[in-house]
Amino acid sequence: MSDMSVLSHEYKTASDLSQSISDALITLKKARYNVPGRETIDAEQLNRSRQDIAKILTALVGQLSHSGGQYFEGGDIVQIPGAFVGRLRTERRGDLAYYLDDLSHIAAQLQREPLQLSDDDLALLDHLATLADAEASRVFRRLMRI
């Protein structure tokens, strides 16, 4: 009945999204850059990260274009906070159609072999990670009344 119940639910959605993007991006970056930790990533982990990000991007394209049917992939729910989508929509108001193309392009790239993500692709994914991080922090502060 109080806002707490909804906020705790909202926080979980926002936090799960932020962690999914950050986790997957760390794996993708390790694979992309020649860093010592690259050897610790196995094929299964890399594949899972690619799938996770691709699902999020597909769901995001669906929500940004109000097509609704893209909220789910294979029966699973891909939860993206509406406030996150709203911020992105406001930010990309001038070039939303191009932005949707970019998101779809990266989602397709993630399914292809061999994995080829450009610096621009990674920068776009990093921006999503930053937005998801900001949204999770915003809801957390409201939940904890900080």
Place this chain on the structure above:
Amino acid sequence: MERFLHGLLQDLERQCSTLRDHLATIATDREVSFYAMTAYQKVERVRRKTLQLLADPDLDKPEILPNYLQLYKRWNEEVRIVESYPFPFVERYAESDRQITRFCQRLAQQVGWPLPAPLVATFSHQYYWTVAEFNLICVPAIEGKMLLSQPDLCHELGHILLLAYKSLFVKEFLQALAKYIRQEQRRVKNEQRPSQYGPLYDHLLEQWTDAWLLEFVADMIATYLVGPAFGWQHLRLCMGNNQAIYHPGLGDTAEHPADEARLRGIIAVLEQMGALEAKDQIRDLWDRYLTVCGETRPPDYEVCYPQSLIELLARHVVKVCRSLDLRGFDQAQGFQGDIPSLLNEAWERFLANPQTYADWEHSQLEALWQELGTNQS
């Protein structure tokens, strides 16, 4: 920066250890041990992930640093949440909590609750709330034990059920909602609406998906479980606070949908389940309340809460609850000690004669606490 993050991670690991050790030493009361263990496991998971990250050879790589920092924030938040919610629930569990927890367990058992019954605490200063992820509910110290307000406990149960079966409850509806917003946006494009409505519809969609849908579903699950008692309690709550009935409207931001729309959601479930007489009585009293308080419906209000969407959601929630084999109020047995029946009887008696109600409630609660094996009235 890298060095500072390293220090923060070490600090987080230490805090996890401290919290975990506190949770481990809490007395093994059978009603709280499961919740203490859940919180323990959560903190221990964060601690292990933190240790793993501390050993990551790429922790100092500037290309990845922002993502490591994001993970640190989430883990730190998780620990703060365990410290703020599950920890005080289990550490301070008292006889008054046991009473209402057992009440909730009894209710859960009677309605065929498909999840473990939640732990309920009685120290809330924010009315009823839940942290569904941890299966915890908090209720006010006094009101939380009155029969008239117990339907609100069912609303919180609704949040917990929704989190566990989110896809089942919201998938179909979100598609209908997106379709509705598309239709409204088309009206803007066709110049049937001023262009400034475009962003308002986007905001409306955000409000529904992030917050209002959760509240409507929790209301509808509560109505499914206890029927008219939840409708009457909604009226009691509306009349007892000064929230505007039609707020939030188009362009407004709030975690809860408007009280008027919530009532329509409750009515839709009652109608769907055949409680037509009770539905009419609740609607009649509500209409009289609207006349007395004299609030007027703001422009575009109906756009926010279309009746067709509310009815669609009500039908769907009832269908999902039936598919989960939850016992609806329409299937209540009415036997002695049946809680949904007791809550409805309480409301019937209160409406019939508020003067004699208090004595009746007192005797019912005395008997109930005794039966549940708790020793405080």
